[in-house]
Amino acid sequence: MPATTISPPSASPTLFTFLAFDAGNRLAVRRVGTGLELAFVGSDLDIAASRLEAHFQHHTPVAEYFTVAASGANYRVFFAQVEGVPVGDEVQFLSLEQLAAGRADLAPSLAAIIAGLEPHLMAIPYLHLGENDYIYRFRVERERNHEIYAQDPAARILYESQLCEAIKALNRTNERSANRPATLDFGAVRYVIPSHFGFCLGVKNAIERAYETLAANPGRRVFMLSELIHNPFVNEDLQRRGLRFLQTDKSRPFTIGGGLAQPGDSSPLLWDTLTGDDIVIIPAFGATDEDKKKLIRKGIRVAQFDATCMLVEKVWKAARAFGREGYSVIIHGKAEHEETKATFSNSRRFAPSLIIRSLDEARLIGELILEPSPARTAAFAERFRVLSTPDFDPARHLVRIAVVNQTTLLMNETVSIIDFFRGIYRQKYGETDGDSHVGGSGRKDTLCYATQVNQDALSRALAELPDAAFVIGGQNSSNTYQLFRLCEQALGDRAFFIQSEENIRSLDNVQHYVFPVASLAHTGRMERRNFPKEMDAMRILITGGASCPDGLIQQVILRVNALFPATRLRPIEDVLGDCKASIPTGG
Numbered sequence: 402m403p404a405t406t407i408s409p410p411s412a413s414p415t416l417f418t419f420l421a422f423d424a425g426n427r428l429a430v431r432r433v434g435t436g437l438e439l440a441f442v443g444s445d446l447d448i449a450a451s452r453l454e455a456h457f458q459h460h461t462p463v464a465e466y467f468t469v470a471a472s473g474a475n476y477r478v479f480f481a482q483v484e485g486v487p488v489g490d491e492v493q494f495l496s497l498e499q500l501a502a503g504r505a506d507l508a509p510s511l512a513a514i515i516a517g518l519e520p521h522l523m524a525i526p527y528l529h530l531g532e533n534d535y536i537y538r539f540r541v542e543r544e545r546n547h548e549i550y551a552q553d554p555a556a557r558i559l560y561e562s563q564l565c566e567a568i569k570a571l572n573r574t575n576e577r578s579a580n581r582p583a584t585l586d587f588g589a590v591r592y593v594i595p596s597h598f599g600f601c602l603g604v605k606n607a608i609e610r611a612y613e614t615l616a617a618n619p620g621r622r623v624f625m626l627s628e629l630i631h632n633p634f635v636n637e638d639l640q641r642r643g644l645r646f647l648q649t650d651k652s653r654p655f656t657i658g659g660g661l662a663q664p665g666d667s668s669p670l671l672w673d674t675l676t677g678d679d680i681v682i683i684p685a686f687g688a689t690d691e692d693k694k695k696l697i698r699k700g701i702r703v704a705q706f707d708a709t710c711m712l713v714e715k716v717w718k719a720a721r722a723f724g725r726e727g728y729s730v731i732i733h734g735k736a737e738h739e740e741t742k743a744t745f746s747n748s749r750r751f752a753p754s755l756i757i758r759s760l761d762e763a764r765l766i767g768e769l770i771l772e773p774s775p776a777r778t779a780a781f782a783e784r785f786r787v788l789s790t791p792d793f794d795p796a797r798h799l800v801r802i803a804v805v806n807q808t809t810l811l812m813n814e815t816v817s818i819i820d821f822f823r824g825i826y827r828q829k830y831g832e833t834d835g836d837s838h839v840g841g842s843g844r845k846d847t848l849c850y851a852t853q854v855n856q857d858a859l860s861r862a863l864a865e866l867p868d869a870a871f872v873i874g875g876q877n878s879s880n881t882y883q884l885f886r887l888c889e890q891a892l893g894d895r896a897f898f899i900q901s902e903e904n905i906r907s908l909d910n911v912q913h914y915v916f917p918v919a920s921l922a923h924t925g926r927m928e929r930r931n932f933p934k935e936m937d938a939m940r941i942l943i944t945g946g947a948s949c950p951d952g953l954i955q956q957v958i959l960r961v962n963a964l965f966p967a968t969r970l971r972p973i974e975d976v977l978g979d980c981k982a983s984i985p986t987g988g
């Protein structure tokens with residue numbers, strides 16, 4: 402992190418100060434009488450460091466962040482995260498919010514440095530990490546906490562499925578057919594199950610973190626910034642166990658009464674009640690800088706409970722790298738989705754950034770790149786005003802671009818957008834030079850493998866020409882909707898987007914969810930559809946999005962089975978036996 406200067410250095414003496422933060426992002430300050438001062442200052446780096454280390458044996462490597470002029474001196478400001486409690490009473494940790502509330506007691510140098518912290522707040526929780534480190538790495542198998550999925554009957558129904566386990570066991574032991582869809586033959590109905598479906602590693606990591614946090618902190622308030630994942634049943638199960646949400650997936654805050662804050666409503670928000678004793682889990686989608694900064698100022702441990710998926714963070718790192726290389730960042734995503742909001746929030750720190758939703762929007766930008774005109778510039782400003790960084794200037798910021806994406810969209814669409822921009826810049830700058838205007842050699846760099854694997858597996862299952870398909874996932878689950886789109890393209894209105902078995906009421910009444918494609922608001926609707934009941938020995942494809950627990954998949958299978966006469970169905974034990982028999986000997 403390059404150091405910045407807040408006020409021009411003068412001929413005044415230079416002092417060195419260490420800002421020591423604890424894991425709760427609270428700053429160590431020195432109490433002198435009724436006032437508060439910088440805790441660790443020296444006329445050179447070694448003196449300041451020795452004062453820091455007299456109190457804290459363990460600290461992260463120190464890094465310089467900025468210089469500020471105050472009280473007749475230039476202060477060079479270094480950050481470190483420290484462990485332990487300070488020696489003696491005079492040094493104590495206070496949150497930035499507490500320090501702001503006691504502004505009158507702050508020495509001028511401390512007040513000036515706190516005022517200069519704002520651009521660097523986001524670094525504070527992650528001082529223990531290097532630039533290439535990930536906040537929350539995927540757990541390897543031996544670190545996974547399988548017990549949380551079977552801790553009681555409610556968890557078992559939600560998360561466990563004998564049928565899904567049998568299919569996975571088959572895939573694990575039969576590498577040659579591991580990519581082929583499995584068939585569960587119940588007689589009157591057969592199910593085609595793609596080789597990959599349901600929970601991704603990012604979701605498993607976030608779920609385990611949430612349940613573990615609740616179990617390890619009885620008596621403490623545990624919040625989730627918003628939904629942990631886009632599955633209502635998982636979120637409800639966590640709420641039943643005491644977890645509370647601060648805001649909706651569309652960033653609408655909850656009041657302390659549990660309702661949604663309404664315009665003009667003065668009810669206190671849950672956000673307002675947070676203290677450093679509370680726990681706030683950041684979901685797999687990540688969080689915006691704005692939300693994280695609020696937590697940092699309150700002295701809440703951010704990094705410890707940050708369950709941001711490392712593949713989302715990989716997108717942030719790509720955006721940062723592109724920004725440093727001088728590219729503007731175009732984010733292919735849904736502006737209303739938490740992940741895209743978080744990615745935009747990260748990207749704007751490093752590059753002029755812009756969110757586009759589709760190839761059609763890319764085409765509008767392409768026209769502006771090739772043939773700029775006042776009318777096209779005005780149309781761009783109108784369309785992208787809230788979707789771009791405030792100073793985004795098409796004349797300057799569309800000269801070199803790089804595309805990153807919301808991880809859960811269809812890969813082909815992002816690739817089409819990148820190809821489209823390559824074509825535009827080749828037209829404008831020639832075949833050779835054009836490519837240097839589009840960043841990123843690896844086209845799939847920021848696509849999530851899990852989303853892609855589920856999509857590819859679904860395509861292979863659709864190639865077996867099933868009669869109908871149920872795609873299971875939350876209404877706000879983007880990756881589930883992409884799976885549904887693939888099914889709809891192949892099967893038309895015999896593809897159903899459902900949330901659980903409860904949406905299958907009868908043969909002529911399936912509650913299909915119509916996803917709000919074009920709207921920025923969450924305005925999807927349920928639509929009654931018929932099930933294709935005239936078929937005999939029907940073949941039904943069933944899959945689940947990356948946030949769909951296996952238990953729901955099994956419940957849907959059992960619900961569809963119940964639509965057929967029991968006399969025409971094979972028992973589940975026989976179907977499980979088929980799977981077992983398919984495992985190669987010695988597998």
Ligand code: SF4
Binds near residue numbers: 710849880947
């Ligand atoms: S879908 Fe991909 S990016 Fe999203 S949580 Fe899962 S692994 Fe991470």
